[in-house]
Amino acid sequence: MSSQPFDPESPASAIPAAPPPPPALLAAPMGAPYVRLPKSPGLAAFLSLFPGLGQVYNGQIARAFVFFFAFVGSIYLTASGHEFPFAFCIPFVYLFNIIDAWKGATSLNARFLGGKGAMEEESGVESPVWGGTLVAIGLLVLLNNLGWLDLDRLARWWPSLLILVGAWFVYASVQKRKASGSADEPPSL
Amino acid sequence: MNRPAFSPEGLTLGVCLVALGVLWTLANMGRLELLPALRTWWPLSLVLWGVLELVDLLVRRSSRRS
Numbered sequence: 001m002s003s004q005p006f007d008p009e010s011p012a013s014a015i016p017a018a019p020p021p022p023p024a025l026l027a028a029p030m031g032a033p034y035v036r037l038p039k040s041p042g043l044a045a046f047l048s049l050f051p052g053l054g055q056v057y058n059g060q061i062a063r064a065f066v067f068f069f070a071f072v073g074s075i076y077l078t079a080s081g082h083e084f085p086f087a088f089c090i091p092f093v094y095l096f097n098i099i100d101a102w103k104g105a106t107s108l109n110a111r112f113l114g115g116k117g118a119m120e121e122e123s124g125v126e127s128p129v130w131g132g133t134l135v136a137i138g139l140l141v142l143l144n145n146l147g148w149l150d151l152d153r154l155a156r157w158w159p160s161l162l163i164l165v166g167a168w169f170v171y172a173s174v175q176k177r178k179a180s181g182s183a184d185e186p187p188s189l
Numbered sequence: 190m191n192r193p194a195f196s197p198e199g200l201t202l203g204v205c206l207v208a209l210g211v212l213w214t215l216a217n218m219g220r221l222e223l224l225p226a227l228r229t230w231w232p233l234s235l236v237l238w239g240v241l242e243l244v245d246l247l248v249r250r251s252s253r254r255s
Contacts, residue, residue, distance in 0.1 A: 062198035128246055131197075134239025142232035 039105035054101025197241035
């Protein structure tokens with residue numbers, strides 16, 4: 001601050017100079033430059049109206065192939081007489097493809113800004129279930145194709161899949177509640 | 190840091206494309222029928238993908254321990 005005496009006639013001293021802002025305010029986002037994010041989640045989701053195109057936009061080529069062939073394969077198998085369960089797969093794959101593209105773009109943006117991507121956070125929950133499921137489905141279909149197993153005869157047992165998935169959700173829910181710890185527990189009386 | 194050891198999806202896609210190229214070449218040479226072979230053996234790609242996911246998981250776990 002200046003040590004000059006206050007002169008009411010002087011225009012410079014008509015309004016006292018404001019004190020310099022504290023350092024915390026200097027680092028406020030108001031003064032930060034505009035950062036252009038590498039991916040637009042909205043555009044990725046829009047492109048995914050054609051399955052796989054949003055993943056191509058995100059640079060996830062393998063995912064793009066997976067979604068495209070899952071969608072086309074579901075339509076093909078539905079049209080060739082396997083309405084169940086592939087007719088249900090069509091909307092599921094289609095919507096999941098759009099959500100995945102949105103999340104992929106968001107994750108890439110988060111990584112660009114130095115944060116942790118949403119998909120990396122998800123992959124933090126590591127489990128062999130996904131890999132094991134892929135191997136099991138692949139082996140079942142392969143054995144069926146080779147004539148060593150008749151999937152049509154197993155068709156009546158498909159509700160067991162619902163039981164397994166439901167049991168898995170119950171198990172995961174219980175584990176998550178245990179892991180969330182005693183912080184949420186009400187005080188014992 | 191929990192970086193993946195490799196990309197199972199990318200590796201599966203690459204191997205599948207190589208296999209498709211080999212099969213297509215053999216079909217062009219008259220050694221096999223492409224479509225019946227693909228119709229029979231395509232689930233191997235799922236098996237490969239699943240195995241690579243499991244291997245990736247094991248590699249990440251072991252690298253975190255060490």
